Amino acid sequence: MKKLIYSLCFSFVAVAAFAQEEEQEKEIVTTDLEEVVVSSGVIDVAKERQTPVALSTVSAELISDRVGNQEFPEIMNNTPGVYATKQGGGYGDSRITVRGFSQRNTAFLINGQPVNDMENGWVYWSNWQGLTDVASGIQIQRGLGSSSLAVPSVGGTVSIFTKSAEKSEGGKFSVTMGNDNYLKTSVSYNTGQNDRGWSSSFLLSKWSGDGYIYNTSGAGTTYFASVGYSPEDSDHSMNFTVLGAGQWHHQRDVWVSIRDYQNFGKDHKDGIDRRWNSNGGVLNGEEFSMRRNFYNKPLATFNWDWEVNDFMTLSTSLYGSAGRGGGTGPRGKNYYNDETDILPYRKDLTEHYTEGGNGLRNTDGFIDFDGILNYYKANTQPYNGDLPYDGKLVASNGFSDDNVNNAGLIRRASMNSHDWVGGIMKLKIDKGGPLRYELGIDLRDYTGYHYRALNDLMAFDAYYSTGNKNSAGMIINSEQTIKADPFNNTGLTGTPKIDYFNVGYVKWTGFNALVEYSNDSDFSAVLQLGSSNQKYQREDLFDQPANSLSDEKSMTGGYIKGGANYNISDSSNIFFNAGLIETQPNFDAIFPNYANTINNDAENEEISSFELGYGYRSSNFKLNVNVYNTVWGNRFISRGYDFADGSEGTVNFSGIESVHQGLELETTYYVNSDLKLKGMISAGDWSYTKDFTATVFDENQNPTGQEDTLYVKDAKVGDAGQFVAYFELDYNIFDNLSIDLGYRMVDELYADYSIEDGAFANADNLGALKLPSYALADLGLTYSGNLFGNGFRARLNVNNLLDEVYIAESNSNYHAESDSQLWNGVDTSNYVWFGFGRTMNLSLSYSF
Numbered sequence: 001m002k003k004l005i006y007s008l009c010f011s012f013v014a015v016a017a018f019a020q021e022e023e024q025e026k027e028i029v030t031t032d033l034e035e036v037v038v039s040s041g042v043i044d045v046a047k048e049r050q051t052p053v054a055l056s057t058v059s060a061e062l063i064s065d066r067v068g069n070q071e072f073p074e075i076m077n078n079t080p081g082v083y084a085t086k087q088g089g090g091y092g093d094s095r096i097t098v099r100g101f102s103q104r105n106t107a108f109l110i111n112g113q114p115v116n117d118m119e120n121g122w123v124y125w126s127n128w129q130g131l132t133d134v135a136s137g138i139q140i141q142r143g144l145g146s147s148s149l150a151v152p153s154v155g156g157t158v159s160i161f162t163k164s165a166e167k168s169e170g171g172k173f174s175v176t177m178g179n180d181n182y183l184k185t186s187v188s189y190n191t192g193q194n195d196r197g198w199s200s201s202f203l204l205s206k207w208s209g210d211g212y213i214y215n216t217s218g219a220g221t222t223y224f225a226s227v228g229y230s231p232e233d234s235d236h237s238m239n240f241t242v243l244g245a246g247q248w249h250h251q252r253d254v255w256v257s258i259r260d261y262q263n264f265g266k267d268h269k270d271g272i273d274r275r276w277n278s279n280g281g282v283l284n285g286e287e288f289s290m291r292r293n294f295y296n297k298p299l300a301t302f303n304w305d306w307e308v309n310d311f312m313t314l315s316t317s318l319y320g321s322a323g324r325g326g327g328t329g330p331r332g333k334n335y336y337n338d339e340t341d342i343l344p345y346r347k348d349l350t351e352h353y354t355e356g357g358n359g360l361r362n363t364d365g366f367i368d369f370d371g372i373l374n375y376y377k378a379n380t381q382p383y384n385g386d387l388p389y390d391g392k393l394v395a396s397n398g399f400s401d402d403n404v405n406n407a408g409l410i411r412r413a414s415m416n417s418h419d420w421v422g423g424i425m426k427l428k429i430d431k432g433g434p435l436r437y438e439l440g441i442d443l444r445d446y447t448g449y450h451y452r453a454l455n456d457l458m459a460f461d462a463y464y465s466t467g468n469k470n471s472a473g474m475i476i477n478s479e480q481t482i483k484a485d486p487f488n489n490t491g492l493t494g495t496p497k498i499d500y501f502n503v504g505y506v507k508w509t510g511f512n513a514l515v516e517y518s519n520d521s522d523f524s525a526v527l528q529l530g531s532s533n534q535k536y537q538r539e540d541l542f543d544q545p546a547n548s549l550s551d552e553k554s555m556t557g558g559y560i561k562g563g564a565n566y567n568i569s570d571s572s573n574i575f576f577n578a579g580l581i582e583t584q585p586n587f588d589a590i591f592p593n594y595a596n597t598i599n600n601d602a603e604n605e606e607i608s609s610f611e612l613g614y615g616y617r618s619s620n621f622k623l624n625v626n627v628y629n630t631v632w633g634n635r636f637i638s639r640g641y642d643f644a645d646g647s648e649g650t651v652n653f654s655g656i657e658s659v660h661q662g663l664e665l666e667t668t669y670y671v672n673s674d675l676k677l678k679g680m681i682s683a684g685d686w687s688y689t690k691d692f693t694a695t696v697f698d699e700n701q702n703p704t705g706q707e708d709t710l711y712v713k714d715a716k717v718g719d720a721g722q723f724v725a726y727f728e729l730d731y732n733i734f735d736n737l738s739i740d741l742g743y744r745m746v747d748e749l750y751a752d753y754s755i756e757d758g759a760f761a762n763a764d765n766l767g768a769l770k771l772p773s774y775a776l777a778d779l780g781l782t783y784s785g786n787l788f789g790n791g792f793r794a795r796l797n798v799n800n801l802l803d804e805v806y807i808a809e810s811n812s813n814y815h816a817e818s819d820s821q822l823w824n825g826v827d828t829s830n831y832v833w834f835g836f837g838r839t840m841n842l843s844l845s846y847s848f
Contacts, residue, residue: 040239040303041315042424042440043112043159046139046146050524052563052575053146054613054626056080056666058138065782067132068797068841069178069209072125078728078744080664080682081142081156083720085808087833088252089213089277090293091220092126097720099142099630100660100686101155104586107147109159111241111301112424113319114151118446118506119587120638127297127323130222130245133186133205134162142664143611143628144561144579148426148440148512150532154581154607154632164239165199165228166190171848178841182209186222197231211250212836214265214366215280215289218249220486223298235307244298246486250289251327252277255811255831257348258823264349264365270805271823274834278349281367288369290343290411295325296486311431317424324490326415328455331463331498332395334409335646339375342367342409346642348829369458372409376459380405383462387475392461394475397499399464410463411456412499413482417449417492422508434517442510442532448587451501451542453491454481465498470545501542502594504587507535525564532557534584536598538591550596555584557604563611573615581607589636592652592695593703606633620670625663633657633689641696649704650697658717660686678728684748686717691763710753710760715767719809722748740780747773751810751830759813769813772824774806774835791847798840808835 046055056079067075071094073084084096098106104121107114110131116123138160141147145157169192176184184207193199201224208219222245230237256276265273280289301319308314334340342359344352349365360371376393383394385402395408422444430436454463454476462477474496482491489495510532518524534557538550561579568574582604588594589602613626635656641649662684669677690713696706716722728742750768753760759769779801783794807824810832814820820827 040112040317041305041313041428042303042317042426043161044147045159046141049567049573049615049617050518050565051146052524052526052565052577052613053144054080054142054611054624054628054664056140056142058140060136063132063135063138064845065795065843066780066797068176068795068799068843069182069184069839070797070799070841072128072131072135076138076140076158078680078726078742079140080666080680080724081662081684082140082682083724083746085833086836087809088216088254089211089833089836090126090216090251090253091209091211091218091249092124092129092247092293093249093251093253094125095123096158098140098155098158099628099662100658100684100717100720100722101632102719105632106155107145107149107151107153107157109147109149109151109157110243110299111162111303112149112159112317113299113301113422114149114444116151118418118420118444118508119448119504121586124295126247126249126293127295128245129207129220129247130205130224130243131160131162133188133203133222134224134243135160136163137161142626143630144563144577144581144609146526146528148438148514148528148530149424149442150510150512150530150557150559150583154583154630162241162243163201163203163224163226164241165193165201165226167193167199172845173848174843174845176207176841176843178209179839180210180212182841183207188224193228193230197229197234198227199230200225200227202226212275212839213252214275214277215287216250216252216277217287218247220245220247220249237305239301239303241301241303242298243301244296246296248292248294248484248486250280250287251291251293252279253291253327254278254343255833257350257829257831258826259350259821259828260348260365261834262823262828266364269803269837272805272834274805274837276365278343278365279367281362281369283369283373288367290330290367291328292411292484293325293327294484294486295323297321297323297325311429313428315426315428318421319423320419320421322417322419324417324492325486326413326417326490328411328413328484331410331412331452332397332408333406333646336407339379340372340407340409342372346644348831373459376405376408380408380460389462389475389477393459394462394464395457395460396464396466398466399473404464405460408460410454410458410460412452413455413484413491414452415449415490415492417490419447421445434519436516436518438512438514438516440510440512440514442508442512444506444508446504446506446508448504448506449492450504451491451497452499453495453497455484457481463498465496467499468497468501468542470542497542499542500594501540503539503541505535505537505539506587509533522567523564525562527562528560530559532584536587536590538587538596540596544596547596550591551598553590553598553602555590555602555604557582557584561609571616571618574613575615576610576612578610579608581609583607585636586638588638588652589654592636592638593697594650595702602636603634605635607631622668623665624667625665627661627663629659629661631657631659631689643698647698651694652697653692653694653710655690655692657689657692658687659689660684660717662686662722674732676730678726678730680724680726682724684722686720686722688712688715688717708761711763711765712753712760712768715753715760715765716748716750716770718750718752718768720749721746722750736783736785738782740782742778742780743775744778745773745775749773749807749809751813753811753813759815766813766815769810769815769826769830771807771810771832772826774804776804776806776835777801787846793843793845793847795843796840797842798838800836800838803838804835805837806835807832809833 563577
């Protein structure tokens, strides 16, 4: 398939390059992000034919038209180097990789401000669902990028720009309807700028849906407000913005085996029910799931630009965020009871039932929560201990005296809240000559709160909590639970904690400098330097009363990167960039055993990168092609682990090194004023360079003494398609009606490794499991016209038009053997996420 794609793509490029010599009526329109992003001088925007980086841009119109009820990261899926999936399929549970690097190692900026979690680097897209309503553009800078912040831009830098207080008065009302009862309504209004320079914009949006995956319903509210002040003939401009998106949604975060997709559910195609979810069922006639995510993360930003004099500008951005929420899950050793063993560990449901397992589920496999609650009520003896709960039904996870049921089932909430404030200041100096300079400072202060609280006692009246070394144990009743709702009290203060309660403190100080040379005609070069100091500290309020506050660990990192661009002619340009980065490890590498003991052996991760690119553009044809090589070493990764007894633990990997290299091509060709063709190829070769070891910790965050070596030298990096191609046709049927058809092909997709499947336990292993290639077609129709004298727009999206059944990702590596049961060549005992089938959405908007 790849040979055919290469042939077609290069034939397309050759034909387009030849045909472009004849001038067409319509010229390529390049979105100038500087005209649409929020007004702030701290934002780094790369420019084609000047900034020496590989980049792609997604316009506000493309975001508005095509995202529909898709996930926000998926709008970037058709750009080189990007692979985004929905993971388990809950609303906002998506993830994205760039050049094979996870989003932990790709920098994400909103209006120039970093949003990667300060402790683990992850980006929780459910917190940012409102971006689909307020984004005015996205720029994906692959590789080192041009951002001056010392952020972990190993894969690249994704800059997301939101609306500011717009200067023109007007508003818009929109509604989006989609599959599985998805409905979103949105209203926005801009006051316009008055004579004194004030302007403001507001948006409110609400959404809800049942979810494509069974038992993954959700709902949320997006709120946005922006106030700007930019008087005429003033050296100052200011903007204050608040953006947030409170939401809740049920999840499918337990990986599912292929054979479970085959054996359970009710809507099979090619023998697979892609919607299958083992987490949920019905309770009292309503959907209920053990896994429910809820969060609200408002972000407030104040930007101030000051033109100090004719050649000097000082830009300041202050921001703060108070995120509150978490996710629910089961607690209590229900798997000790054959009647209620609904969530077997280290085995799928097929194996569980084959071995004679029970568990209260209905004929489709969904959990019978009513039956479970009735069973516990009928088979739990009333409490008869010393505490004032006589006659009550009490559950526990470890205590079993006094008729306390330690094989019960309750729903706990694992909280991951935080307070985050920061400031960015940048001084720009440009005296009009060939040189310009920048100096900047980046300050951040982060406090993360991690604890568990009770959410739903289910069949019980109370829960006996053990493990808190600050107390001898306590019984928690229903009045001391928290609601799994983003706009309610999340129990940070005044609510009893169970299992753990610790606080992570991270302080960041960064300095950066830039010097750029440009002769305003054909040559530009840039050199950037940055240094950062990161301080880590941990406080344990649950497990370590004698050592509740750790010492502070300080680590210094930095970068040096540079590049040059040469415009060969008005049409052609070449560029290169190279750099070295030393980035501090994540919080878990400093405190690897989840205690207050500091890992003094922690070292910086080391990245080196080189890139070479070529660009060509004419009135109707555009081509960008680049090659890259990135080596990433001395890495640390922490992951969850399930023990045979059903308890949960953690695995820590260290000393990881991989090399990512490849070729990327992106092109656009206007055949005539009505027909546009687009194409993209991303061909990577990503592999590990050596073996590495893992240390295992139990659910109490204590080391088990187990250490395993994973033999992954020369194994392919998994979790993203190493070969992706995309082709798109856009055609204007009439002046106000257009159609677009996209076709995306994925190959060289390998499973992610997992320590418990033993795939890499031996040096002579078969390597990472290669998953079947797949191709998806998307169809869109757009109508744009007038209604009652104002603008009206309608957009229909059909995603996965041909209803392809495909594996989007896997976290196991079971290779097929002679006695294996296979699906599309893959052993059915593998745990995978299937991609969604055919989905659709219709959006209507009215501007006034």
